[in-house]
Amino acid sequence: MRIGIIGTENSHVDHIIEYLNVQRRAGETRVVAASGGPSERNEKLRATGQLERLVDGPTDLLGLVDAVIITDRHGGLHREHAVPFLAEGLPVFVDKPLACTEADARAIVAAAREHDAPLTSSSAVRWVPDTDALAEQAASLGAPQAVITTGPADPDSQYGGIYFYGIHAVDVALRLAPGVIGDVRVEQVADTVIATADVGGVRVVVQLVLPGPDGQVPFHGMVVGRHGLAARELTLGTSYVEPGLRAFLEMAETRRPPIDYDDLVRPMQFLDPIVEAIRQR
Incomplete structure (x- = not known):
């Protein structure tokens, strides 16, 4: 499975790339691309994880990946970044928080339901x-x-x-x-x-x-x-990111979300x- 990452300023990205690309703990599943262009941070991630490419905008990942992990530190960006991938039916993991308003959280969940796209989000x-x-x-x-x-x-x-x-x-x-x-x-x-x-x-x-x-x-x-x-x-x-990542990987394989969609919205409520x-x- 080819994974794309959006929001690489988050330190969780280092854990994810270490787990998937360096240690190869999930077999052939790996991060292949990240958005944000060739910044100093992204170039370091590309070298560490041997990423195939860096793209400028999040939607530039469409067609290049089978699933996405959204790790923007500001949850106010998550609706804009998640919905285009959910609309294509891709599995999406939104790192905490799902959104910064209940309205945005409900819109993300609605997109997942409408397009039968597996979605999960949680605090580590x-x-x-x-x-x-x-x-x-x-x-x-x-x-x-x-x-x-x-x-x-x-x-x-x-x-x-x-x-x-x-x-x-x-x-x-x-x-x-x-x-x-x-x-x-x-x-x-x-x-x-x-x-x-x-x-x-x-x-x-x-x-x-x-x-x-x-x-x-x-x-x-x-x-x-x-x-x-x-x-x-x-x-x-030290491995605190891994349980949530493993839950996402299982969801991507089975297309069964680990957390009920109504429960994804409750923290925003x-x-x-x-x-x-x-x-x-």
């Missing part, structure tokens, strides 16, 4: 072993009562504000609390944005802490069940009210 934290272990522990605690996740996020990030890093804690929280999202209530305490909602009958609290000059909080998750609780730090190992609350503060 969703797939790390610690998150899997927390979900497994939570299943033994009785009926879930509350989910609390914590992570760093900067409301003023140049890459889509709170969406850029806030997606991590939100995606994990909503994996642990499936269901309809109620009204999202937002408050700010010191340097932390706290968002709370009832999700499928479970109280979900997401704490997004502004990074400081001395570092940032780790990702953390806690689930309170009817007769117990589970909590753990969600650690990103949660994050949009946070963005609006920050805008009004």
Whole structure:
């Protein structure tokens, strides 16, 4: 399978090319092209991964690849970059976040459904072993009562504000609390944005802490069940990109998305009210 990459400024691209092109962990599947032209960054990627070509614009990849991975750091670009490939029926992996508005997320999903094109998107934290272990522990605690996740996020990030890093804690929280999202209530305490909602009958609290000059909080998750609780730090190992990449590769082969399309939109449903609350503060 020939893969094209859009948005090479993201460090995740290095992991993807290392996995597919250098280590050849997926057989003949490899990255063959990237958009963005012959920049210094792209030339380095071409040399490392022995890419066949660099093209100027994202749609220049059409006809050259069998699937695309979109890794723009700013999620506001993802709708524009994803839809042309979905319209051709190609498998598409949109690195976090799927979009920077619920409206854009729904438009991307609508294109996937209309053209029967496999689509997936997720935070890398969703797939790390610690998150899997927390979900497994939570299943033994009785009926879930509350989910609390914590992570760093900067409301003023140049890459889509709170969406850029806030997606991590939100995606994990909503994996642990499936269901309809109620009204999202937002408050700010010191340097932390706290968002709370009832999700499928479970109280979900997401704490997004502004990074400081001395570092940032780790990702953390806690689930309170009817007769117990589970909590753990969600650690990103050196191979943290690989689980989501493997899920995409399986989807490209089977054409069965690993995450339900309605669930792809849910993080944007949660994050949009946070963005609006920050805008009004």
